[in-house]
Amino acid sequence: MRALLLNFLLALTWAAVTGIFSARNLTIGFILGFLILLFADRTTDHASYIGxxxxxxxxxxxxxxxxxxxxxxxxxxxxxxxxxxxxxxxxxxxxxxxxxxxxxxxxxxxxxxxxxxxxxxxxxxxxxxxxxxxxxxxxxxxxxxxxxxxxxxxxxx
Amino acid sequence: MTEIITSFLLIGGAGFMLLAAIGLLRMPDLFSRMQAATKTSTLGAGSMFLGVAVFYGDLGIVSRSLLVIAFLFLTLPVSAHMIARAAYFVGVPLWEGTVVDELHGAYNPITHELDSKSFKTEEDQKKIVHSLPAESEER
Amino acid sequence: MLGDFELLTLTSNLVLGMLILTMMLSFIRLVRGPSLPDRVVALDLIGSTVAGIIAVYAVANRQPIFVDVAIVMALVIFLGTIAFARFVEKRITR
Structure with a gap:
């Protein structure tokens, strides 16, 4: 559950950095955040979230x-x-x-x-x-x- | 490009709706008609609202269209279940080509309660149940 | 070569025609349906078709406010069908 929040936070950060709060950009941010979580962090909590x-x-x-x-x-x-x-x-x-x-x-x-x-x-x-x-x-x-x-x-x- | 995707989704959705209506006309009994009508129309309406979402691409409209889609996908099966239950209860006849009817006699006509079915093949049922993931402790 | 705007006008006209045909076919079932649940199912399909027409209208006339109308429409269809189903089920016990 914490990883999901982190993923949303990463999406919001992406939207804030690029400065466009459209649905398309938030989706891109969500996917990028998911990829970051997939490759950067492999604690057990995140592993179960990714699975x-x-x-x-x-x-x-x-x-x-x-x-x-x-x-x-x-x-x-x-x-x-x-x-x-x-x-x-x-x-x-x-x-x-x-x-x-x-x-x-x-x-x-x-x-x-x-x-x-x-x-x-x-x-x-x-x-x-x-x-x-x-x-x-x-x-x-x-x-x-x-x-x-x-x-x-x-x-x- | 968005126009092409939107047109595709709209035409596909309308095609599914048309299919639902043809099914509603041609199927022999109530349950087959519901099979044809409810889910193809759910899919059709969902696809059309997806087309609206793609066309506007604006956060407010997309979230509202997705809300409509989620609402349709949650409520149309529920209303189908309500109608099917009521229809079976009041004794709407099944088509004469029906193969099995395991619901026959399971309803209590006064309390509206429904008995569960006891399975003769307990062994098979155990095998099936064991292949399922265990119930989690925390809810 | 079709422009984008013309393509969309063409498809919305086509889709509206298909939806009207859908409505007419379900209306036949509504009139003919041998039992009351048959009629309720036909009414349900007509309601979904109306929601679809609203979606096409929102795209064809560039009026995104109609999506809100569709939300209300979906709610009304659901409540109406549930009410009819309750009515069908309870009527026999009296």
Missing amino acids: RIIKLGSFIGFFVWELMVANIRMAHSVITPSTTMRPGVIAIPLSAKTDAEITLLANLISLTPGTLSIDVSTDRKTLYIHAMFIDDVDTMRYEIKTGFERRLLEVLR
Whole structure:
């Protein structure tokens, strides 16, 4: 957390030195500050911060990739009549515990085309989702557990 | 250059919106329609506001556009979940080609409570759970 | 060779046309939708389309103040949809 503050401080310093407080310049300052932290200082706190940023970046990359692939599949199934669809409602056991984790996971599942989260059970152990392309129920369950949930929890914890 | 990027983002966003509307018209049941409508429209609107942010490039406008994007990405899935839950609860029919329905009978019609599902394959579930990172101590 | 300004005018007209088509298609679903949740989903999509039209308008007419209007629009869509969902769910228990 301290490293994040330091990074913002470096960005502000960059903007002050160059004298331009535009969004573009602040972003450049943030990236430069991140590079400085990456190369200049390797205490444990910063190492975990950098690792977290890299994990976050790879998670966002993974998410955007999933979004693109699934959107194309969705567009295909919208345009061709519903012959390729195998929809259904499946239950997924949750490993996420806190409200924030469950909310984020449900939102990400909803945003990926092909899956839509419907509800969480009252005791918060199961997430029910509606999926469009189910080849095998257990495979689907396993993919979501090891794909989305594992990566999300790695970033959050 | 910014004009070209902005045009690209705007056209892409509008294309996604159009796709959402076509999906809304063509899909066979409510849940598939929501699949087609909610997230493609989220992506479309997000991409259009990204176009606005790129076009102005001014700190105030960029931060407000990013605020709109963050707001859309947080709220549209939540409202989709609310509608889907309500629709399932009042018994909107699923399409006849539906493969499985594990939610069937899990709702309590009086208290609106939802039971969790017990998994027969406990072994498999343990394997999956062990591959997850451990819960952190500090919150 | 197109100037930058002409390019942007062209795209905003094209995008507005696409968004109007989107609105008309969702309106068909709003009228036809067999159940009440179908109509709520169509209304939700119309709201998102309006937010998109506001974004295009802000770019085409160089009026950045319309981004604020879009914030309010997003809030209103969200609250409206939530209210409708509650209504759909609670109505049956009476």
